[in-house]
Amino acid sequence: MQLVINTYGSYIQKNGDCFKVKKDEQIFEISAKKVSSILITTAAYITTDSIKLAIDNNIDIIFMDNFGEPFGRVWHPKLGSTTLIRRRQLEISNTQDGLNFVKKWVKTKFDNQINLLTSLRTTRTKKSKEITEYILQLKNIKKKFDDLTDNFVPEIRDIIMGIEGSGAKVYFDCISFLMPERFKFLGRSRNPAKDEFNALLNYSYGILYSRVEKACIIAGLDPYVGILHTDHYNKKSMVFDIIENYRIWADEIVINLFAGRKIKQEHFDKLKNGLSLNAAGKALLIKTYTEFMEESVRYKGRNIKRDNIIQFDCHNIANELIKKNK
Numbered sequence: 001m002q003l004v005i006n007t008y009g010s011y012i013q014k015n016g017d018c019f020k021v022k023k024d025e026q027i028f029e030i031s032a033k034k035v036s037s038i039l040i041t042t043a044a045y046i047t048t049d050s051i052k053l054a055i056d057n058n059i060d061i062i063f064m065d066n067f068g069e070p071f072g073r074v075w076h077p078k079l080g081s082t083t084l085i086r087r088r089q090l091e092i093s094n095t096q097d098g099l100n101f102v103k104k105w106v107k108t109k110f111d112n113q114i115n116l117l118t119s120l121r122t123t124r125t126k127k128s129k130e131i132t133e134y135i136l137q138l139k140n141i142k143k144k145f146d147d148l149t150d151n152f153v154p155e156i157r158d159i160i161m162g163i164e165g166s167g168a169k170v171y172f173d174c175i176s177f178l179m180p181e182r183f184k185f186l187g188r189s190r191n192p193a194k195d196e197f198n199a200l201l202n203y204s205y206g207i208l209y210s211r212v213e214k215a216c217i218i219a220g221l222d223p224y225v226g227i228l229h230t231d232h233y234n235k236k237s238m239v240f241d242i243i244e245n246y247r248i249w250a251d252e253i254v255i256n257l258f259a260g261r262k263i264k265q266e267h268f269d270k271l272k273n274g275l276s277l278n279a280a281g282k283a284l285l286i287k288t289y290t291e292f293m294e295e296s297v298r299y300k301g302r303n304i305k306r307d308n309i310i311q312f313d314c315h316n317i318a319n320e321l322i323k324k325n326k
Helices: 048-056 083-092 096-122 125-147 154-178 196-219 237-245 247-259 279-294 306-325
Strands: 002-005 010-015 018-023 026-031 037-040 044-046 060-064 070-074 268-270 275-277 296-299 302-305
Touching (some): 002 279, 010 048, 018 048, 048 060, 048 070, 070 196, 083 096, 083 306, 096 154, 096 237, 125 154, 154 247, 196 237, 196 247, 196 275, 196 306, 237 247, 247 279, 279 306, 302 306
Parallel strands (some): 002 037, 010 044
Antiparallel strands (some): 018 026, 060 070, 268 275
8 A cells, every 4th residue: 555644743653564653642553564655745754764664665755745746755776677678768769669659658648538538428418519529639639640750850759749739738628628617727737736627637647657657667667768758857758758658547536536526625725826735635635546546457458456557567668678679
């Protein structure tokens, strides 16, 4: 499980093979064997013994800011696998192999969006016509990939990101159209979010981002060496590449929270230029996110938890890189 520290002033210490979490008079313990990662979303104290216990058990500690952006991670200093994988990442970044990876990932993102809108249409029959129009727009934008050249030059990256951006606008316009009237929004907004939907989505993406980064490290992929998102100073470009396959999960989690009427105005704090999730909002989102990711689904012929799919795919990417080298 993921241990989430979401209460201001919490204190984490080691007690044998367990993490002991204290807040005022409240105390609970959990075995390190049951923890996959520790997510700290507020001001808290953690002892060096706790950090060593986490490292000894391959548990990463992630620190997140008020907007859901991971700003720090404690992790052991070992490579996840052979350095050959990282070298291959660099070698394919401007080749047909690299282009094939990118086209596959972005097409998967389009398919996920189309499938989600198709699913939403079945329960929103009064808006079926409008949803169908949005779906057709997404399909037409996706077809633009068929006209791409096989040469992965810098201009192709710009074209792909342009296609992706056009699709994102159509997709989020449709999501806003389906929102309750008081929660409609005007496109994506980040740090701070301009509305409740984006505040939740940004935080959900942040949790997902940290999970993809961990999966990259374990699989031996370099989080900084991207193929589509590349040459950005101090940016984990490979994480931005791979996360496109899974953003739909964060979208679905947030959409379901609104559809289930679980979102309240009191889940948000007003900022000078927007909104942020408060402690109650974070608790609701993280609980829902964790339950969703722990569900088993059918994937490539097997039953597997959504959270484990990310690791499964990252290992497959690493193995494919090595096979292409051979």
